[in-house]
Amino acid sequence: MKAPxxxxRLEAVLELIRADVHADIGSDHAKLPIRLLREGRAERCVVVELNPGPLALARRNAARARLAGRLEVRAGDGFAPLVPxxxxxxxxxxxxxGTVAGILRRAGERLPPALVVQPNDSPRPLRVWAREHGYHLTAERLIPGYWPYPVLRLERRDGPDPAYAGLPSAAALRYGPHLLREGDNLLDEQVRADVARLTPLAxxxxxxxxxxxxxxxxxxxxEGRGEGG
Structure with a gap:
């Protein structure tokens, strides 16, 4: 089987992962972990899938990939099938x-030290969760598609997250501190669209x-006029 x-958006996720043992939660088709193994970004991967259809698909793709001993597919909800x-x-x-944040809240001691998340809506709840649970936002991307897809890498670290230093808190949580500092073009379009949409409603x-x-x-x-907050 050739590399899928x-x-x-998943290419962006792939680029932010490098681990000895990686779990793809809600994997659907198992294509991401297969690529991780083929490209040497992980030594072993565990796929977790709850729904019967995607679970069967993941198992078929895993079998075709011929990565026995390195790729395992488990049935279950969130991090429950994993050992701490x-x-x-x-x-x-x-x-x-919201769904991702719920899975993370239920994970408890099974949470690993590094996470890469790609929500299909505003990632603000995940940035808030990370700050409340000792994870720093170490990288983020905004990928064009049907809508802008945010991709975040979170790492468990001590102390306040330096990514937010010197930025207005509400803006950084909503739009992303790294993206704001980088002046991401797609984010710029999104912010200006929000201003135009919200002004008559405010x-x-x-x-x-x-x-x-x-x-x-x-x-x-x-625009280079932020005073921090």
Whole structure:
């Protein structure tokens, strides 16, 4: 079986993973772990899939890849099929941020020291979770597609996350501290679109007002006028 092709968002996930033992949670087709093993980015991978259809597909693809002893497919929910300390890295992709955060909250001592997550909506809940649970945001990407796909790498480290230093907190949590500092073009488009969308909706006490304030603070950073916060 030749190395499987990944779409742009999963290629971005692939590039942020390097581990001895990696778990792909909710893998669906197992293509990402197969590529990780083929490219030497992981020595061993564990695929976890809950739903019967994707589980069967993952098992078929794993068998065809002929990576016996290095690739294992397990049925189960989230990190439950893993033993604490078994993996040193995990990925969760193609789900809503709330779903991903719920899986991480239930993982307990099974959580590995490194995570790569790709939610299909705003990653803010995952940035908040990371800051509350001792994970630093060490890298992030925004990948064009049906909508902009965020990809985040989180690593367990001591102390406050330096990625947020000197940035307006609400803007950094919503849009991403690394992306704001890099002046990512796709993020710039997203922030300006948010400002245009939220401006006519904003009024004191409304959610749109809070969201607009974060968008305007992000825009100030992108334009080089951010004063920090």
């Amino acid at each position: 092709t990944l779409d742009a 300390g078994e993996v040193d890295s995990a990925s969760l992709t193609g789900m809503g941020a 009024a004191p006490g409304r959610t749109a007002q809070t969201e607009l304030a974060a968008a305007l603070a992000a825009l100030a950073v992108l």
